[in-house]
Amino acid sequence: MQPYDGPLLAATDLARSFGPHRVLRGVSLTVAAGETLLVAGPNGAGKTTLLRILAGLMRPAAGEVRVRGRRLAHGDPDARRPIGLVSHQSLLYDDLTLAENLAFAARLYGIARPAEAARRALAAAGLADRAGATPRQLSRGLLQRAAIARALLHEPGVLLLDEPFTGLDARASAAFRDLLRARAGEGRALVIVTHQLAEAWELASRVAVLAGGRFALERPRAGELAAFLPRYAEACAG
Amino acid sequence: MVFAALVLVIVNFARDPTALPALALAPSALWITFAFGAVVALNRAFAVEREHGALDGLLLAPVPREALYLGKLLANLAFVGIVEAVALPLFVVFFDVPLGHALGGLLAVTALATTGFVAVGTIFSAMAVRTRFAELLLPVLLLPFMVPPLIAAAGLTARLLEGRPWSELHGMLRLLILYDIVFVTLSTLLFPAVMDE
Known part of the structure; x- marks a missing residue:
């Protein structure tokens, strides 16, 4: 930039x-x-x-x-x-896993190697072991951490x-x-x-x-x- | 798909074969099935984006909102197309319609009519998804706009099944093409404004 x-x-x-x-x-x-x-x-x-x-x-x-x-x-x-936004909602798809959600978001931002970027973001948010979970399987706190990971994914x-x-x-x-x-x-x-x-x-x-x-x-x-x-x-x- | 099959079964078994030949009822039955199948499918078009505010995630991205509309339109066309692909063989079986000579034409008419009402349905679905009564609102908004392509498509289907000449078809085909051009263009242009709160 x-x-x-x-x-x-x-x-x-x-x-x-x-x-x-x-x-x-x-x-x-x-x-x-x-x-x-x-x-x-x-x-x-x-x-x-x-x-x-x-x-x-x-x-x-x-x-x-x-x-x-x-x-x-x-x-x-x-x-x-x-712009990166952490809002009241996580902005995640309920039917996708966290890894899939973040990889999709990475593609929207044109980030190279989206799956890898998603893995990095989840690890930074302390959610590496939850990469295969869907949002509905997470507690409120973990969901908030996933939302933060999504917001920071593209280094806004x-x-x-x-x-x-x-x-x-x-x-x-x-x-x-x-x-x-x-x-x-x-x-x-x-x-x-x-x-x-x-x-x-x-x-x-x-x-x-x-x-x-x-x-x-x-x-x-x-x-x-x-x-x-x-x-x-x-x-x-x- | 279950809904589409159900409509075809009911219409077929409610018909008195001695009073009404299958070919007289077949076009209406087919397009009733396609239309209501599409409304049911379109009602779910933005449902996945409603949970957890995923729609906001899309709108935040550096992607033209027109592209989001066209992407959603393609996805809805694929979904409604699958419903139609399942319903069409059931229609042939239940109504015993000789489709061989009319298949190409029927597929073209289906593609044109479906594109028109799914284009309108996609933008109305985007409008309705933020309201509390989305599933009630969409049919109320959409059904009046479905009337022109449905009339043309049902009329064309009847003529195709009867093996009528091309000269009897092209007027209504032109209507379908014009409808598609107008409503795909209008919906694409209006989508960014619809997405603004």
Whole structure:
């Protein structure tokens, strides 16, 4: 991939409604290489909607998203290539084994030797011994690890993570945090949407609070989480 | 396939052979079987993508959404084609239809008509899969669009089985070809918009 100097992810004035309910009212953000933006907010604040728009899965009513400077649009499927998404769902086929699922995903991204890439990704996620299992045979935590393996398979430059620590036990959470820290260290841009602030706090370089369809607060992360919580509560209350 | 066989059995045994010759009923029976077999198959077209959000996985990939539609169309054509390939010999057996002279023409008509309604069915299936009542919604959306190719295909089948001349066929064949061109093109172009939430 060509080097790129600008922000890896930039969104401008994103707006989106569901019927009469305005979920996003002009959200803008930029995430540079090596940065991790932590987006927090109350239930229904629009965090998942924001992440789906950033991933190109949902069209904003207004505003635009640029990934490595390229606008996300139907006509430019390659603009989606640098995006990796860990969502509420694993994005896996229930009838395929994990190895088959990841090999299929590798083919979608044009990765050479997809079966080998799938094996590597599963081994990195600690799922080498589950390669022959189907998603329905996995526990919630193992399925989340498989989803993470799928998201990281093509070495995305922009990682979007929606409640990524859900279902992971303490050891898997710690390992995943280390992995995300390493990815940010390699110059990738990360956006983490979570309620579990404690899990993601140390990873974040910036923190934003989404409330009332806007960023009620956005600032660099500094200090302890405990000191931030009163500000967080205040921002959520509007 | 079981459904297709069931339709043929019921229609055949419900017919009074002294009142209605097999050839009079055969085209309708064949296309009722193909049409409902296709609706059942198309109802499952995106079902595998619904679990665990696999559809999002496809939409995230750096693949043109038009290509995703065409891939899904080909898969659905293959699936419906298998159903038809099983139903056709059963149709010959139950209705005792002399197919020899009409087989080539019947296969061409089947391919053209199936392409048309599967093209429309694939995009409607993509629309319906995100709704709560997908399996009810698809037939409601699709059946009106299936009427033109089904009328043409049933009419052509009747004429082919009766050994009518080419001059009586080409009008309806043109309709099927035009339907395919219009709906495959429209569906391919509309699919990216349909996939946007």
